[in-house]
Amino acid sequence: MDKVYQPQAMEKTIYQRWEKEGYFTAKLPSSSSQESYGEAWSLMIPPPNVTGSLHMGHAFQDTIMDCLTRYHRMKGFNTLWQPGTDHAGIATQMLVERKLLSEGIKRTELGREKFIDKIWEWKEQSGGNISRQLRRMGASVDWQRERFTMDKEMSAAVTEVFVRLYREGLIYRGKRLVNWDPKLLSAISDLEVINKEEKGFLYTVRYPFVDGEVAGKKHLLIATTRPETILADGALAVNPADERYAPFIGKMVWVPMTDRKIPVIRDEYVDPEFGTGCVKITPAHDFNDYQVGQRHQMEIINLFTPDAMMNDNAPKKYRGLDRFAAREVIVEDLRQAKLLEKIDDHLMKRPYGDRSGVVIEPYLTDQWFVKAETLAEKAIQVVKEEKIEFVPKNWENTYFQWLENIQDWCISRQLWWGHRIPVWYKEDGSYIVANDEQEAKKIAQEEGYQGTLQQDDDVLDTWFSSALWPFSTLGWPNNTEALKTFYPTSVLVTGFDIIFFWVARMIMFGVHFTGEVPFKQVYVHGLVRDGKGDKMSKSKGNVLDPTDIIDGVSLDTLLEKRTSGLMQHHLLEKIIKDTKTEFPQGIPTYGCDALRFTFIAMTSTGRDIRFELNRCEGYRNFCNKLWNSARFSIMKVQQVADTPNATPITEEDQQMLSLCNNWIESRLHQTINEMEQYIAKYRFDLMASTLYDFVWHDFCDWYIEMIKPFINKYENAETLNTLLATLESICRLAHPVVPFITEEIWQQLPRSEQGNAQPTIMCQPYPVFQKNNINQKVEEQINWLKDFITTVRSLRAKNQIKPSAKITLLLENTETQDQQYHHQFSTLILLLCNAEQCTISQSQDEKLGMTGLCRHFKVTIPFDGTVDLSTEIARIKKELAQLEKQATQLSAKLNNPNYTDKAPAEVVEKTQQKYQLVNHRKKELEEQLLKLQK
């Protein structure tokens, strides 16, 4: 084995072998074989967008999923981790469109079919990159089952769902005001609209009365943030209870800059407190106004073209102007006409498209909707009934709140890339919903229709197909073996940002179509942020490619990656500067296992994580530590095999070694037990630290150091076996977290240690906790030894005694138990303290020396004449001061009758014991101080 852990080459070869041997493959019962495969455990990958490459968030999520998958596989479950990618309609179309445009090709000139061909080309390339990354992460997904949301079978499932929902009356088509993206030229759903708070203006405008003057007023004042929509006003409205406006109800006013007259009406919607208490109603350009308009049968005037320019419904002057340009012109015209009362600064919410980044318009169009209410009710119910459990549980509130106020879902998109809506229009505009064109024709024929049929141009919202992912990937609507075996899935691992987009919709559709929940648990994790706590995003230029941390990257390449294709050029310099500061040398090779361990160790309950390279370095060092402990163990076994040692072991040493062996076994099983409990609770951070602690501190720092002198001296099968067995168990315990290094070490272990000799650690059983291996008595004995050694080491260090200097040790005021332990561990004590003698003193007038306290007894290193007394005196004084403080606190507590009466007896007793110990130690040190001062 190499002296230094070198993950890179090893990880690649190991993964190739795993995949080639089919270890990731989920097993399906076949008619020919009666073999049983164990209980099913399944997990669906949240399909990443084919548009891009995997970022740190994916890597984080994939690590958690792989850890869970590997764990359950080793626990004997028939495991499926389903991989795949999402076609991501809007994102992909935009990306490819932009790419083509940079080559001088316009989408519209290319035409629908050719454009879609281009997207498929891009998908092949990009999808390949994603699976390469996933492989580099060590993901044990079942590649044979890989799916893409635009695959034929997936599309068939989508159509099936659409047709069924339509026939059940849960999908409808209608002319509604929807969120319209003037850049994409498509409707989008409520969720795709981001409301941002911005500074704007509130314009107060005069609407003159047609009758010249009413109740002493020439005009009414209204406040608006969007003066350009005045041209489409249908009415002015006031609150029915607002007496200020009672005289004006039913009167007509002029719409400024037009020759249209509109009435003043009453509607509950108006808030008398806001603005002037009188509001303009513009049904075509505001969601609230639309509803008011419906209530009052108002005429709806649409002012905008699809790309948000003023259309022919506007007075000639404004036609063709962009909405924001039109606003400026109108404001100026109002001013000129003396119809502008005032302009105030105003803090307002403005809607933006989450993909396009432009301001969204409410826009009146024909769209397809999913009626959400009944679906949502069932989705709420299954969580209330605990058929689905969120971890952490507080996300259930968020989930409920959204579903309880759910709006109908606009599912049609005016895009080219996506699942075409399975609807065919007759020449008269009526339509047929069918699974395919043939079925549509058949239905048309039956209806006696002779004309042509034209399929709907629109495609479905990407999330419509994502919502089917847990069952469409398994072959639904066919009742396949895969579906029967792996549905419902065991757990969903996802980020909170897509609970509404995806999780809720999967539950709605899953429950509706399969009658079962799509998954039993939802594990919700946080976001990966950069070292400064900022969200990682391409536009900010702070993204990291996980494979760059695994395999390393030069500063130049990193800069190139972060700045290429940058949309906001003014950030360029900052990005370059920040990157150079954070990664002056680029990023060294850490290996996949180190990255995975970092993620696992930082994953606490649903909290965002800040990714810092020094953490990664720490866990790379951990891998190195594990690697070297394995190197040591294997080397020792080989040495013994090569040069047998005939020295017979003494009975005392044998007993001592047995204690060490029993101790590490006890610690191992304690560790197994804790890790199992933590993973069941999704406490990956605690699982990681338990493992880290055991491997580094128990196994390496103590166990190996304790047995080392003896395995050099004797040939002791029991100890070598324990050493190797513990190492082997560590490999299996750690494998779900760090799969590569554990496989590599495990393969190098002697065959006899590999249990039932599976060809891979992946398929070995996970270590099983056995209570009878826990040995409290042995742990107490070793703890005594550790305390003692630590006391001596501390004493040495504080008095600057060179590690190479041999010392002698005196123990005073020992009890029988201590004497027994001292005797038992005498050899080890001498070795680990680098002492030549360690004796128990009988008399009180021993030589002067440096004294430390171990528990209740005194440990002294006698002066050899060269030591500075004052250092030791100062040290003791400092320690005494601390003890004094403790004693005061404890005695105050014990003298409080409230405490002694009301606190549980065992708590009081513990305090008493502690008080005695502190006093005892104090006394010992005071005596020592006196002696030294003499």
Add this chain to the structure above:
RNA sequence: GGGUGCUUAGCUCAGUUGGGAGAGCACCGCCCUUACAAGGCGGGGGUCACAGGUUCAAGCCCUGUAGCACCCACCA
């Protein structure tokens, strides 16, 4: 406007049913001791955001305040 989460060592974070304030990194001292300097040994460092309350006892429970972050919502 409604809701959620956070505030603990220089940094990043654990802290379970209330009873000893912890880890990793960073820092300081000693050491190239034959698995590992990506290491070993030892060490310093915290008014647990603030103010009240409950309790014998509060980082933890209750109330309030401040700051930060996020989510939802139609206020012109």
